[in-house]
Amino acid sequence: MVWRDILKVAFKCPQLLEVFKANSKITIGDGRLISFWLDQWVGGDCLKNLFPRLYSVSMQQGISVAVIKSRSTGSGEWDLSFRRALFQWEVEELRKMKELLQTAPELRYGVVDGLSWAADRSGIFTVSSAYKWSELTSTMPAKVVELIWKNAAPPKVQFFAWLAWKGRIKTSTYLQRIGILSANSDANCVFCRKERETVSHVLLCCSFSWRVWSNIIGWWGVSWVQPGSVVGLIQWWAGFRCKNRLKVIWKIIPLAVLWSLWKLRNEIIFNESQLDFGKLCDLIKTRVAMWFRAFSPSFCYSVDDLRMICFCRAVVVNCRCVGITILVGGLAEGLSDLSAAAVVFNQFEGLLLYLI
Numbered sequence: 001m002v003w004r005d006i007l008k009v010a011f012k013c014p015q016l017l018e019v020f021k022a023n024s025k026i027t028i029g030d031g032r033l034i035s036f037w038l039d040q041w042v043g044g045d046c047l048k049n050l051f052p053r054l055y056s057v058s059m060q061q062g063i064s065v066a067v068i069k070s071r072s073t074g075s076g077e078w079d080l081s082f083r084r085a086l087f088q089w090e091v092e093e094l095r096k097m098k099e100l101l102q103t104a105p106e107l108r109y110g111v112v113d114g115l116s117w118a119a120d121r122s123g124i125f126t127v128s129s130a131y132k133w134s135e136l137t138s139t140m141p142a143k144v145v146e147l148i149w150k151n152a153a154p155p156k157v158q159f160f161a162w163l164a165w166k167g168r169i170k171t172s173t174y175l176q177r178i179g180i181l182s183a184n185s186d187a188n189c190v191f192c193r194k195e196r197e198t199v200s201h202v203l204l205c206c207s208f209s210w211r212v213w214s215n216i217i218g219w220w221g222v223s224w225v226q227p228g229s230v231v232g233l234i235q236w237w238a239g240f241r242c243k244n245r246l247k248v249i250w251k252i253i254p255l256a257v258l259w260s261l262w263k264l265r266n267e268i269i270f271n272e273s274q275l276d277f278g279k280l281c282d283l284i285k286t287r288v289a290m291w292f293r294a295f296s297p298s299f300c301y302s303v304d305d306l307r308m309i310c311f312c313r314a315v316v317v318n319c320r321c322v323g324i325t326i327l328v329g330g331l332a333e334g335l336s337d338l339s340a341a342a343v344v345f346n347q348f349e350g351l352l353l354y355l356i
């Protein structure tokens, strides 16, 4: 009950929740209170995150460890059921999951499951130990904290950016290292299929990812040198000076790009989606515009308007010079004649005045 109250507070702040997740450890009793898929009770993460495809077809998504175990056959197999027959590669995933389950601690019948607090030797939660731990681990420069956690992007996206900053994204290379993926499985980047998938590679240095960053940055008319890591990228972004409401949009962009690259990577792996550069850039711009709109309820322009203005290089670079630059910006957007650009000008003038 105490934990429930603590977690209720933590859920409102992704940063705090991460502190709790990193420091709380499930102690297994009879398994009745532990969710088989959603709690982290075996391996380095919950089974839902380690085997997302199997989870998505599971018929037992909310089931407890105790129930799955009690239904298991005498041979020690876990009684797992799925909505449909598994594909060959899913069977392979299942084999890996079963291997992992063999390392799970034994259930202790008659003992209630518990949660212990790893940040204190006693295993008991204290506010002072939580405070000390968060102080010790908060090594992020203030500007990075502001960029990631005071951002109009949704909390799950902020959290993902934080994991990327910490280098804690579960890439194929990482999964191979901890034994979730076998040593001879393909750990190459799904974008280029040439290099091993590490956090920096897939989110930044891969030729495909870099093209995406360059495209998005290019629209802002900002010149930069490619940072060598996600940490360098976020630091550079956090230090860039930008004023007023444009700053809100500027801060959303890196989170939208990181999130969208990772989502596409997962779509390719789990849904066999195709790599489409133009579609991804378009989706990123839409996400930026949508999140900004959700953040500013008084904002009366459409997502399309915002997409245009946010990524219209001439307008943003010269955002204080409302006038001819907007016409140039309109033309840069691909509008073929001056009258079309004039329409853009009229539409954007109010929007621009709102933003600056």
Ligand SMILES: [Zn+2]
Residues within 6 Å of the ligand: 189, 190, 191, 192, 193, 194, 195, 201, 202, 206, 207, 208
């Ligand atoms: Zn690559």
